[in-house]
Amino acid sequence: MPGRGRAAVSGHACHLREAVWVLDRSYDLAKSQIVEVLDRILAADQFRFEREALIRRALERFRKGKGNFADYLIGEAAAEAGCRDTVTFDRALKGSEGFTVLN
Numbered sequence: 001m002p003g004r005g006r007a008a009v010s011g012h013a014c015h016l017r018e019a020v021w022v023l024d025r026s027y028d029l030a031k032s033q034i035v036e037v038l039d040r041i042l043a044a045d046q047f048r049f050e051r052e053a054l055i056r057r058a059l060e061r062f063r064k065g066k067g068n069f070a071d072y073l074i075g076e077a078a079a080e081a082g083c084r085d086t087v088t089f090d091r092a093l094k095g096s097e098g099f100t101v102l103n
């Protein structure tokens with residue numbers, strides 16, 4: 001029984017991607033604040049996410065990297081599917097492992 005009587009909320013990576021977008025665009029939170037929110041959500045007993053390991057890898061890359069959370073979710077999903085690189089136009093990812101930036 002999750003959270004001592006509280007029902008678990010099931011979610012998907014795209015829910016967190018949308019939450020990050022809202023926290024960034026609507027609430028203008030700094031990256032460090034967004035990372036803290038994601039850490040708290042993932043640590044909460046009442047939340048369960050599909051592909052949680054993928055989400056955690058993407059969060060670690062977001063925490064340390066220059067790309068956005070959505071980029072790292074996409075990159076981790078591609079790597080999990082066997083892709084060597086994820087192709088992107090996002091110049092912030094230049095030199096980032098697993099990404100090829102198109103000019």
